[in-house]
Amino acid sequence: MIEVSNVVKSYKKEVVLEIEQLHIGRGEVLGLVGNNGAGKTTLFSLLLDLIKANQGHITNKEIRVDQSEEWKSHTAAFLDESFLIGYLSPEEYFTFIGSLRGLNKQQVLDFVGGFEDFFNGEVLNKKKYIRDFSKGNMKKIGIVAAFIGEPEIVILDEPFANLDPSTQIRLKTLIQHYTEKHNGCLLISSHDLHHITDVCNRIVLLDKGKVVKDNLKSELTLVDLKKYFENEIVK
Amino acid sequence: MASIYIALLANHFLNMLVNNSKVVFAVMLSLLLGLLSLQFYFGVDVTPYSFEIFAPFSSLNPLVIGALILWVVLLYTLVFYQYRSQMYLDAGLLDKKTKFRENDYTFLERFGPLAPFLKMDLALITRNKRSKSAVIAGFIFVFYGLLFFTGAVESYESPAWQFFAGIFVTGGFMFSFGQYVPSWDSAYYPLLMSQNIRYIDYLNSKWYLVQIAIIISTILATFYLYLGWDAYRYVLLGMIYNLGINSYMVLWGGAFVKTKIDLGSNKKAFGDKSAINYKTMLLILPKLALPLLIYGLSAYYFSHELASIAIIAVSILGFTLKKPVFRQIEKVYKKEKYTTLKAYKS
Numbered sequence: 001m002i003e004v005s006n007v008v009k010s011y012k013k014e015v016v017l018e019i020e021q022l023h024i025g026r027g028e029v030l031g032l033v034g035n036n037g038a039g040k041t042t043l044f045s046l047l048l049d050l051i052k053a054n055q056g057h058i059t060n061k062e063i064r065v066d067q068s069e070e071w072k073s074h075t076a077a078f079l080d081e082s083f084l085i086g087y088l089s090p091e092e093y094f095t096f097i098g099s100l101r102g103l104n105k106q107q108v109l110d111f112v113g114g115f116e117d118f119f120n121g122e123v124l125n126k127k128k129y130i131r132d133f134s135k136g137n138m139k140k141i142g143i144v145a146a147f148i149g150e151p152e153i154v155i156l157d158e159p160f161a162n163l164d165p166s167t168q169i170r171l172k173t174l175i176q177h178y179t180e181k182h183n184g185c186l187l188i189s190s191h192d193l194h195h196i197t198d199v200c201n202r203i204v205l206l207d208k209g210k211v212v213k214d215n216l217k218s219e220l221t222l223v224d225l226k227k228y229f230e231n232e233i234v235k
Numbered sequence: 236m237a238s239i240y241i242a243l244l245a246n247h248f249l250n251m252l253v254n255n256s257k258v259v260f261a262v263m264l265s266l267l268l269g270l271l272s273l274q275f276y277f278g279v280d281v282t283p284y285s286f287e288i289f290a291p292f293s294s295l296n297p298l299v300i301g302a303l304i305l306w307v308v309l310l311y312t313l314v315f316y317q318y319r320s321q322m323y324l325d326a327g328l329l330d331k332k333t334k335f336r337e338n339d340y341t342f343l344e345r346f347g348p349l350a351p352f353l354k355m356d357l358a359l360i361t362r363n364k365r366s367k368s369a370v371i372a373g374f375i376f377v378f379y380g381l382l383f384f385t386g387a388v389e390s391y392e393s394p395a396w397q398f399f400a401g402i403f404v405t406g407g408f409m410f411s412f413g414q415y416v417p418s419w420d421s422a423y424y425p426l427l428m429s430q431n432i433r434y435i436d437y438l439n440s441k442w443y444l445v446q447i448a449i450i451i452s453t454i455l456a457t458f459y460l461y462l463g464w465d466a467y468r469y470v471l472l473g474m475i476y477n478l479g480i481n482s483y484m485v486l487w488g489g490a491f492v493k494t495k496i497d498l499g500s501n502k503k504a505f506g507d508k509s510a511i512n513y514k515t516m517l518l519i520l521p522k523l524a525l526p527l528l529i530y531g532l533s534a535y536y537f538s539h540e541l542a543s544i545a546i547i548a549v550s551i552l553g554f555t556l557k558k559p560v561f562r563q564i565e566k567v568y569k570k571e572k573y574t575t576l577k578a579y580k581s
Contacts, residue, residue, distance in 0.1 A: 048429040052573045072431045082580075083426040085355070087362040087498065089335065092354075099351040100431050127335040129362070131499075 006056035031200030032189040038206040040189040077155035078142035086131030101149030152184035248310035352440035363498035376407025384466035395531030401473025408448040413485030421579040479550025490567040493578035
């Protein structure tokens with residue numbers, strides 16, 4: 001579904017991302033791991049055409065993301081708080097996102113109502129603006145909004161960070177349910193190797209902007225990943 | 236000297252109070268407005284009284300200096316207690332939470348595909364400090380015409396200046412809000428850029444908002460009828476020109492402005508250096524210079540009737556050019572997308 005070809009992104013001659021070829025297919029739950037500065041968020045920003053690649057290009061269902069906007073109708077993302085509208089209530093925000101994806105208010109409310117468990121009763125009907133919620137709850141709001149309208153491709157940057165342990169477990173279930181039901185693809189980045197190996201069926205390891213490992217989960221286990229990062233420390 | 240120094244000190248504390256408290260600000264403002272209106276409407280000259288108060292400052296009368304010192308001490312204590320009450324971090328954070336207001340925007344449904352954007356814009360305007368100041372600026376501009384139509388300033392009595400007033404009376408909100416589109420949405424611009432949003436819908440919703448504001452300002456300005464039909468005629472002409480041409484000219488200029496706006500703060504609400512660049516300056520020509528020239532010249536060489544007709548004709552022409560202009564703005568948005576995103580991020 002997504003094809004990254006010969007992409008180079010650099011800031012002032014310093015190359016931050018360099019990927020020759022990366023193909024992401026249907027049904028994949030791709031986990032992106034790597035230390036800070038490995039290029040995870042840069043890759044996601046390129047996929048969403050929020051920054052411009054110095055070389056190469058990315059296609060999303062055969063559509064070049066930097067040339068057409070057609071890919072936006074089947075792609076959704078939550079990278080950070082700049083994907084939230086602080087002065088709206090969660091319900092208003094969900095309805096706004098839903099209306100952009102062709103859903104009416106009732107459909108949206110029905111959909112997000114299904115996440116009451118994930119929200120842990122802390123989000124809906126609170127009569128509060130998003131800017132007044134805690135970081136963790138903001139994250140929950142952003143994650144759920146990304147799933148509204150069931151887009152084929154969902155991109156989440158560090159979804160596990162800032163969430164309390166129970167919510168992390170609920171998020172894992174949510175992701176597993178979603179991938180069972182939909183034949184799209186899901187891209188997740190995380191620092192947490194446990195979570196990533198739990199939910200993803202393919203893992204890509206980035207280091208200093210380059211793909212170091214790219215394996216199906218069956219071949220690359222948690223033990224291998226841990227070993228890799230332990231060796232990094234020794235070096 | 237000493238008393239002037241002490242008076243300055245007092246003003247400094249007074250300033251701090253005004254900045255921190257809405258009540259003090261309101262009191263000061265109404266005091267000032269009250270004195271001004273006394274002078275203007277009732278012919279009471281307040282200057283002899285103020286002279287009485289301030290004249291002794293130049294002497295070294297110990298009584299005066301004593302009174303001043305007392306005044307400073309009083310203000311100082313007020314400021315001190317005010318700051319102390321805000322010292323604790325949790326108290327400061329507590330009052331950041333804003334009261335939630337449920338708004339019913341269903342009446343906007345009739346705008347079809349634009350409805351979601353208009354709802355968002357209304358929430359933007361009503362729930363954020365910074366955008367509220369844009370509304371207040373627009374409201375104040377409604378009274379701007381008083382300077383022009385009452386003959387208060389002699390050099391403003393030429394037809395071109397009167398028309399200038401008409402444009403500002405009806406277009407205050409248009410200028411204060413429109414020049415910062417899309418900066419109002421800077422906090423969540425990445426969201427807008429990765430969602431399924433057509434630029435044309437986005438622009439159209441802002442354009443409608445500005446149109447509605449122009450009409451509301453015109454209605455508010457009906458009181459100029461007291462000053463005669465002539466004054467209100469300029470207001471109506473201003474409205475027509477704003478509706479027909481300026482409403483999208485302002486949006487066009489805004490597309491070049493890449494100022495990140497912090498919605499929660501009032502800083503730089505009026506005038507921002509980074510909002511001025513040669514492109515926005517260039518667009519002032521059709522916004523202000525052109526209509527003034529058209530009106531001024533045709534009123535001078537022909538008649539006011541012809542000048543009015545000319546303005547109406549140009550505005551109607553402008554109205555029909557909306558589509559190509561919007562396409563042009565869309566191009567700017569697309570071309571500037573990455574730099575705008577970067578500017579909003581930092």
